Amino acid sequence: MLLSFDKVSSYYGATQILRNVSFDLEQGQCLCVLGRNGVGKTTIMRTIMGLTDRTTGSITMGDEAIANKPPYQRAGYGIGYVPQGRGILADFTVRENILLGTFARKDSAPEIPELCLRIFPYLRENLDRRAGLLSGGQKQQLAIARALAVGPQVLLLDEPTEGIQPNIVHEIGEILRMLNKELGISLILTEQHIKVARKLGDAFLMVDNGRVVARGPIDEMTDELVERHMTI
Numbered sequence: 001m002l003l004s005f006d007k008v009s010s011y012y013g014a015t016q017i018l019r020n021v022s023f024d025l026e027q028g029q030c031l032c033v034l035g036r037n038g039v040g041k042t043t044i045m046r047t048i049m050g051l052t053d054r055t056t057g058s059i060t061m062g063d064e065a066i067a068n069k070p071p072y073q074r075a076g077y078g079i080g081y082v083p084q085g086r087g088i089l090a091d092f093t094v095r096e097n098i099l100l101g102t103f104a105r106k107d108s109a110p111e112i113p114e115l116c117l118r119i120f121p122y123l124r125e126n127l128d129r130r131a132g133l134l135s136g137g138q139k140q141q142l143a144i145a146r147a148l149a150v151g152p153q154v155l156l157l158d159e160p161t162e163g164i165q166p167n168i169v170h171e172i173g174e175i176l177r178m179l180n181k182e183l184g185i186s187l188i189l190t191e192q193h194i195k196v197a198r199k200l201g202d203a204f205l206m207v208d209n210g211r212v213v214a215r216g217p218i219d220e221m222t223d224e225l226v227e228r229h230m231t232i
């Protein structure tokens with residue numbers, strides 16, 4: 001197993017957000033985390049990275065228990081994070097934003113990995129451009145490139161298609177599929193577009209009110225489940 005949660009609870013201050021969440025991510029798998037707004041999907045991602053105030057339960061990456069590791073060490077275990085809203089530094093160049101990802105590497109190679117530029121030709125051609133000038137879709141490419149610069153075994157992507165033009169949603173989906181199916185990088189994806197989830201996902205985790213309410217292979221995610229836990 002690549003990444004596992006065993007009875008994980010997570011808190012902001014005294015407020016409990018995640019309640020006894022357990023799941024396993026297999027090597028090479030794409031796991032889609034689904035649910036309505038505010039149920040705790042982002043908190044699952046932030047808990048993996050150590051960005052909530054307190055967690056209980058166990059989180060393992062490979063053979064390592066990481067629940068007590070500080071956030072800055074977790075990327076070093078092979079976890080790349082594309083946060084909701086992307087977290088691009090607008091006043092930094094494309095090159096500088098990608099290089100930020102390399103700082104988390106255990107080998108701390110201060111070079112942009114070839115892969116990041118190969119899959120995003122626009123970034124290769126605009127390395128010295130100020131990141132704030134990029135479009136939404138280009139910023140999302142940059143956020144994915146920065147996460148890939150970590151050299152991850154697993155990529156966490158929080159709503160990667162949010163706020164992106166419909167024609168680019170497909171493009172981002174194709175890139176994620178390539179990273180997953182061709183390069184074997186495991187993915188944990190939160191997604192509002194159920195179509196994207198069905199296309200990319202191998203397995204799903206349905207979250208409601210901080211708990212896992214359904215799980216299974218993606219083809220067991222019925223319309224009835226989606227209706228019950230995702231429509232308002």
Ligand SMILES: Nc1ncnc2c1ncn2[C@@H]1O[C@H](COP(=O)(O)OP(=O)(O)OP(=O)(O)O)[C@@H](O)[C@H]1O
Pocket residue numbers: 012013015017035036037038039040041042043044084
């Ligand atoms: N920093 C914080 N401090 C306190 N409460 C928070 C914090 N961040 C989120 N919450 C609360 O935690 C709950 C879960 O939020 P979370 O962002 O994980 O949900 P989500 O499923 O990702 O929703 P969305 O799709 O809207 O991002 C919400 O009730 C939210 O108000």
